[in-house]
Amino acid sequence: xxxxxxxxxxxxxxxxxxxxxxxxxxxxxxxxxxxxxxxxxxxxxxxxxxxxxxxxxxxxxxxxxxxxxxxxxxxxxxxxxxxxxxxxxxxxxxxxxxxxxxxxxxxxxxxxxxxxxxxxxxxxxxxxxxxxxxxxxxxxxxxxxxxxxxxxxxxxxxxxxxxxxxxxxxxxxxxxxxxxxxxxxxxxxxxxxxxxxxxxxxxxxxxxxxxxxxxxxxxxxxxxxxxxxxxxxxxxxxxxxxxxxxxxxxxxxxxxxxxxxxxxxxxxxxxxxxxxxxxxxxxxxxxxxxxxxxxxxxxxxxxxxxxxxxxxxxxxxxxxxxxxxxxxxxxxxxxxxxxxxxxxxxxxxxxxxxxx
Amino acid sequence: xxxxxxxxxxxxxxxxxxxxxxxxxxxxxxxxxxxxxxxxxxxxxxxxxxxxxxxxxxxxxxxxxxxxxxxxxxxxxxxxxxxxxxxxxxxxxxxxxxxxxxxxxxxxxxxxxxxxxxxxxxxxxxxxxxxxxxxxx
Numbered sequence: 001x002x003x004x005x006x007x008x009x010x011x012x013x014x015x016x017x018x019x020x021x022x023x024x025x026x027x028x029x030x031x032x033x034x035x036x037x038x039x040x041x042x043x044x045x046x047x048x049x050x051x052x053x054x055x056x057x058x059x060x061x062x063x064x065x066x067x068x069x070x071x072x073x074x075x076x077x078x079x080x081x082x083x084x085x086x087x088x089x090x091x092x093x094x095x096x097x098x099x100x101x102x103x104x105x106x107x108x109x110x111x112x113x114x115x116x117x118x119x120x121x122x123x124x125x126x127x128x129x130x131x132x133x134x135x136x137x138x139x140x141x142x143x144x145x146x147x148x149x150x151x152x153x154x155x156x157x158x159x160x161x162x163x164x165x166x167x168x169x170x171x172x173x174x175x176x177x178x179x180x181x182x183x184x185x186x187x188x189x190x191x192x193x194x195x196x197x198x199x200x201x202x203x204x205x206x207x208x209x210x211x212x213x214x215x216x217x218x219x220x221x222x223x224x225x226x227x228x229x230x231x232x233x234x235x236x237x238x239x240x241x242x243x244x245x246x247x248x249x250x251x252x253x254x255x256x257x258x259x260x261x262x263x264x265x266x267x268x269x270x271x272x273x274x275x276x277x278x279x280x281x282x283x284x285x286x287x288x289x290x291x292x293x294x295x296x297x298x299x300x301x302x303x304x305x306x307x308x309x310x311x312x313x314x315x316x317x318x319x320x321x322x323x324x325x326x327x328x329x330x331x332x333x334x335x336x337x338x339x340x341x342x343x344x345x346x347x348x349x350x351x352x353x354x355x356x
Numbered sequence: 357x358x359x360x361x362x363x364x365x366x367x368x369x370x371x372x373x374x375x376x377x378x379x380x381x382x383x384x385x386x387x388x389x390x391x392x393x394x395x396x397x398x399x400x401x402x403x404x405x406x407x408x409x410x411x412x413x414x415x416x417x418x419x420x421x422x423x424x425x426x427x428x429x430x431x432x433x434x435x436x437x438x439x440x441x442x443x444x445x446x447x448x449x450x451x452x453x454x455x456x457x458x459x460x461x462x463x464x465x466x467x468x469x470x471x472x473x474x475x476x477x478x479x480x481x482x483x484x485x486x487x488x489x490x491x492x493x
Contacts (some may be wrong), residue, residue, distance in 0.1 A: 019451075020451045021451075051430075051450060051468075052429040052430045053430055053450060053468040053469045053470075053484070054468060054469070055469060055479075057481070058466075058467050058481065060465065060466050061467040062467060089469075089479055090479070098374075100483060101370065101371065101374055102374040102375065102467055104375060138440075270378075314376075326489070332487060334489060336451070336453065345429055346394060346429065348429065352376070352428050352429065354451060
């Protein structure tokens with residue numbers, strides 16, 4: 001099989017984080033007076049909402065601590081920390097250094113924040129695999145985390161949620177999952193963006209579906225198939241970027257996958273779209289349960305636009321590793337429901353004048 | 357370019373707050389948080405840094421309805437005394453509805469925003485505690 005990695009790379013530890021607060025899609029619809037037919041087709045039941053003292057950095061720290069606990073690696077051996085987010089707490093000042101400091105990877109480490117809408121963390125994953133497989137370092141930490149923004153009353157408000165995922169990437173020996181191959185496909189496509197100093201993103205009408213999500217994911221996955229000779233029936237699982245509950249199932253069918261391959265990694269209907277964690281938290285959930293020897297197709301997507309397709313194989317050590325930290329489902333089942341008023345208070349959507 | 361003042365103490369103590377490191381006295385054996393150059397119990401200067409347990413029990417708590425400036429979004433704020441076995445820590449208790457807290461309940465450390473130095477200043481991070489999963493699920 002075609003293998004773009006010289007010495008290979010694997011996932012030694014994976015970790016997720018989902019905030020405890022949830023808002024039901026029906027509660028958002030109630031606040032804005034939306035009739036059912038306007039939002040039910042999104043395939044969203046409820047979404048996770050970050051607490052007021054959470055941001056993409058704090059959530060990234062918890063996911064990273066879980067990933068490092070699973071890897072069983074001394075954090076001082078991590079030589080790169082890549083943070084992918086489109087909701088950085090600072091416009092200028094890396095979150096990667098805060099995470100690196102909190103987990104104990106500083107000071108002898110690379111650290112940077114990456115930007116590519118929802119696939120920045122996936123670009124981090126490709127970088128981490130390249131650095132490890134070239135022998136430049138032993139371990140790298142990749143974090144995807146977002147407190148996704150949506151303008152109040154925009155359709156995005158039903159899906160834009162909060163969550164994080166992290167992976168410790170290292171050499172093939174001792175890895176819980178091996179990355180067999182990867183293929184990336186990017187073009188300049190204006191489907192979704194946020195201009196500087198604007199609080200909420202914009203989406204290009206008519207651009208988000210076919211020319212962006214479907215074209216890029218399908219091209220990346222077909223590129224992977226061509227390079228490796230793999231086909232949909234060679235995979236036990238397939239996980240795609242999940243901007244809503246229906247796109248991942250549709251892209252899967254178009255590529256020749258069955259809904260049974262997709263459903264175990266499909267989390268958006270119950271936690272919303274966690275942006276940089278969207279497809280990768282699906283991978284984390286599959287690693288929480290998959291049998292050794294299983295093969296997983298992973299295809300994150302980011303607006304602007306691009307997609308990566310990975311073929312990942314689970315190894316024998318996955319079973320002992322999964323016991324070392326909370327599973328995705330442990331976070332999914334922990335929840336406190338909030339109403340729309342509390343949601344706008346938590347996410348700074350109301351302007352408060354303090355000190356009076 | 358405006359020079360924002362940075363709270364130097366917050367920067368110097370970030371590692372303790374980020375990783376929940378405490379001090380331990382080699383003389384009397386007791387641990388404490390935050391780490392100090394002298395043991396608060398026996399005044400010995402023979403102290404070392406130790407990693408404190410991230411799991412503990414809530415001893416007691418109070419609920420602040422009148423919150424500090426900058427914390428209105430987080431109101432009401434719950435402040436608890438947490439027993440980590442080797443040391444006790446005063447911390448905010450988060451991800452909890454006030455009516456569900458009980459003394460003796462299991463809590464665990466989480467990494468959160470503590471406060472911001474105004475709209476244009478530094479964001480200060482550190483450890484808080486939340487109810488452990490066995491209490492909420």
